[in-house]
Amino acid sequence: MQEEHYSRIGSKLRISIENLYKHNEHILNQIEKGLREEEIKAPVVGYQGVAGSFGEEAAITYFASKASQFKAYEEFEDIFRALKEGSIDYGVVPIENSSAGEIVDIYDLMKTYELYIVGEQIIRIRHNLLGLKGTKLEEISEVYSHPQALSQSKEFLKEHKQMIPKAYVNTAMATQFVAEVKEKSKAAIGSRRAAQLYGLEILVKDIHFNQNNFTRFVILGKAMQIGEGCDKISIVFNTAHESGALYNILGHFAYNGLNLLKIHSRPLQDKTWEYFFFADLEGNLQDANVLIALGKVKEHTKYFKILGNYEQAN
Template sequence: MILDNLKNSCNCNVGFYGVEASFSHEALLAYFGRNINAISCNEFKDVFDALEEGKIKYGVVPIENSSTGGILEVYDLLRNYGFYIVGEKCVKINHNLLGVKGTKLSDIKEVYSHSQAFLQSKKFLMEHKNWSMIPYFSTAMSAKYISESKLKSRVCIASKKAAELYGLSILKENINYNKNNYTRFIIIGKSNNISEEMDKISIVITVSHKVGSLYDILSYFKNNNLNMAKIESRPIINEPWRYFFYIDFYGNVLDKNVKDALEGIKSDCQYFRFIGNYKTDCEL
């Protein structure tokens, strides 16, 4: 099957955001296994650039968290580069406060991590208002930095795997306020091979600025018995108060009701792009 070939037989370069022991790296290993060459990228854009330049065959980036919502930069990159979502992987995220051995909470002055980790741990961090939050490239990269700095005044928020890899102590476990905290990662590629097992579709559209325009689009899902999973809006640059709408829904483009819905949506949109048909991993 196409999906099995992608996940289990990809002896290829796959880019991911962050470094080893990052949650993106965990998603990559969970999806592809270890029979790949994992390429670390410092920024989300670096993953897209590597794919565009042919340095990698697929990329793995986070797009949505169950506590803090969509990762907007990734939505914009996905549209701007014209790539496809070819798969997804959901990873449970547990954040931990890490420091060099011997660090006490009273020693801490600075906390390093990705901005998403700060948001997902905000209730715990609000209890320590004397700490300075220093945004860093990723959770795992912040762990690497703290390990190298060897200062008890500096700690980070990262995974237990990062603590193991970089020889850090866990000062406080599971500091994220939502104990059912998941991040949805997408696998991006230059082409989208469709098979009958695919059951989730992503598109991006714009509609005219008139009464009922978006309602007309959404009616195609109801009329064709299709369940929408998500809609996310992003502003259109240089066109104030106009938006791109990213829509995820369940279905397969080989099915008649999906074909009918997509044809209707295309006809009523000012802009339409098909982003991918892939296998669901993140269930409701």
Template sequence: MTTPRIEKVLHASIDNLYAGSEDFLREIETGLNSTRISSPRVGYQGVAGSFGEQATLECFGSSADTIRNYNEFDDVLAALEAEEIDYGVLPIENSTAGDVLEVADIITTHNLYIVGEHIIRVRHNLLGVPGSSVENIQEVYSHTQAISQCREFLRTHSGMTAYPYANTAFAAKHVAETNDPTKASISSLRAAELYGLAVLEKNIQTAKNNYTRFVILSRHMEISEKCDKISLAFSTTHTSGALYGVLSHFAYNGLNLLKIQSRPKPMTPWEYVFFLDLAGNLEQANVLIALGKVREQSSWFKLLGNYPQFPME
């Protein structure tokens, strides 16, 4: 526990560090005064039977006033900004295939925040029209992430050619509509039930412990004492040691980095955005000091949110 004297020094340090950064502090202050909306309107990308729907139902269930589906990731974010919905649920990362790059890119271009996360165990299945068989399948449709997660199965079935589709459930719907016994989708068991497809083979994912992490997005941060994970994005200058200098502030302030990922910066060739997750709460002095230094040394900076980590069994 800090003494009043040390606490006063810490507050003075933070005040000096954030001089001229009133907008950023107001951003955090708004989050401290915001709480989860009761009976919210929630949106996800995909159709019934998608993993996005599953994550949304598990997150909100009967507490949601309405649950709407959208065709594209961008459509969910646009609906949030237009206040058509209160929360959006989007996939951000898979334990096997890595980041959902499109989502990672677009959340930096919208004035939205991560207020929660939800992790589901993903089991992929090969679905075909009734009467078909694994041996008949020539074309397989699914989301690029699902195809990547089932690469070993597809490799051992050389007669199958995989084609990317917008969503695993959209792919199942497409196969059902074509009614072609040479076509199949990689989708969920719920999609098989919804679209009247036969399960040709279960659990075809390469990694049996396959998880997808979804983020819950909102127009405002919702910061409480339960929030123990912070996400942010930043860019550095092209100078020697720039990235090291930024990351050193987390070590100096005793903060644990949970993840770091780089992506090309849109519209700026050979420059990169770093996505970073760390353990902490925005009410902690060492967190504020570290973030203040990171903002100061970054050529671009965006706070993505402070939220509770999803408990993994």
């Protein structure tokens, strides 16, 4: 391997790098590119939903005064497509909720599109029942919101059996819909800000059953952005369909002292009972033990990709 293959990676990787990565140059090339990438100044940032959505809140919180423009998209895939085409510089999408679990659509889109995670933001989710001013609870027969919000408010809805849950694309879009139809029989589950934006009243606050309710959003970019502060790595891989295959893969993390934070499976569309595995682990791609582990994982997987190296959100 020539010097230019790891010229910018730093002294940490010089230990045995010739032998460890003589067949894995593409991993080094990915890291080289990520080390050269810098955060875009005054970026255009996309999120799903409308003003008042939790996606907008995550985007505003993460980028604060950095973003020059925030753009709303109706579907998650619209964000991926816009980022791939260059209409936006970053995309902000939810990937999991502490109460309801993973947003599986995002995992499938991450596999489909050649994009990278460059950051994450955690937002505390507070769901409120929103309706027209003066509406009484017994007048409500339909409640609109995102399926995750309905799931997180299921205990409240069980207590009010006349309220039929109606799935909607987004919590803020559901709030907007209820405000537009102007029928007291219809209510929405959404945020305090959405209620203010669309002129609805908070009929009951904090109706989610888990008061420690958080959603993790990931920040997507067209390339990795690796810095010294990056301490979380996301990867996706596919193992051989045989006994012990996954166990052996996970062993490489343990042998190299890496803390596995999470693993999640998604089915292969063209093969029955076979899966892609998405994993998060602690580490920085400039550390030799991380690259040793990932190099070994790649050797023993049918498919392998680094999805990003970024700073963990508190």
